[in-house]
Amino acid sequence: MAATKEYTYQDVAEHNTSKDLFLVIHDKVYDSTKFIDEHPGGEEVLLDVGGQDATEAFEDVGHSDEARETLEQLLVGTLKRQAGDPSPSSHATGAVAPKAQTDAAGMGIGLYAFLAIGGAVAYFGYQYLQQQQQQASA
Numbered sequence: 001m002a003a004t005k006e007y008t009y010q011d012v013a014e015h016n017t018s019k020d021l022f023l024v025i026h027d028k029v030y031d032s033t034k035f036i037d038e039h040p041g042g043e044e045v046l047l048d049v050g051g052q053d054a055t056e057a058f059e060d061v062g063h064s065d066e067a068r069e070t071l072e073q074l075l076v077g078t079l080k081r082q083a084g085d086p087s088p089s090s091h092a093t094g095a096v097a098p099k100a101q102t103d104a105a106g107m108g109i110g111l112y113a114f115l116a117i118g119g120a121v122a123y124f125g126y127q128y129l130q131q132q133q134q135q136a137s138a
């Protein structure tokens with residue numbers, strides 16, 4: 001079987017039913033339709049990632065070498081990545097965003113503390129000066 005065909009994410013996404021199921025694993029495209037009934041892990045998990053990048057789902061399970069051999073028999077082509085495609089590790093960068101938000105909030109609190117302390121210093125300083133003036137004029 002020639003496995004040189006190139007598929008875009010859009011092409012693969014169209015094959016997401018139990019009668020026509022493509023999976024992307026490590027940027028290779030696999031026609032898993034015939035394998036759905038045979039999968040020891042059940043058909044549900046395959047359908048969940050049908051037409052999508054299943055690299056993480058596949059690797060998380062720690063599939064055997066035998067499973068990887070079966071996979072090679074289902075190979076139909078390679079994934080042609082395009083700008084804007086989701087990458088398998090895209091959610092890893094998501095962890096940075098909340099941290100940035102926390103930092104911004106921390107700075108906000110710091111600013112309020114600075115204003116409160118600055119205000120207190122100005123208030124008591126003013127009172128002290130008034131007292132001095134009263135003493136001087138007495």
Ligand code: HEM
Binds near residue numbers: 041065067
């Ligand atoms: C076409 C791609 C896949 C092939 C060829 C495949 C093949 C296999 C094979 C041969 C096994 C038996 C255990 C082993 O040899 O490692 C297995 C188990 C399993 N697979 Fe897959 N698998 C595929 C995709 C997936 C995906 C995308 C998931 C998503 C979560 C998944 C989840 C599981 C689970 C949970 C088991 C364990 C079942 C058990 O031990 O009861 N598999 N798979």
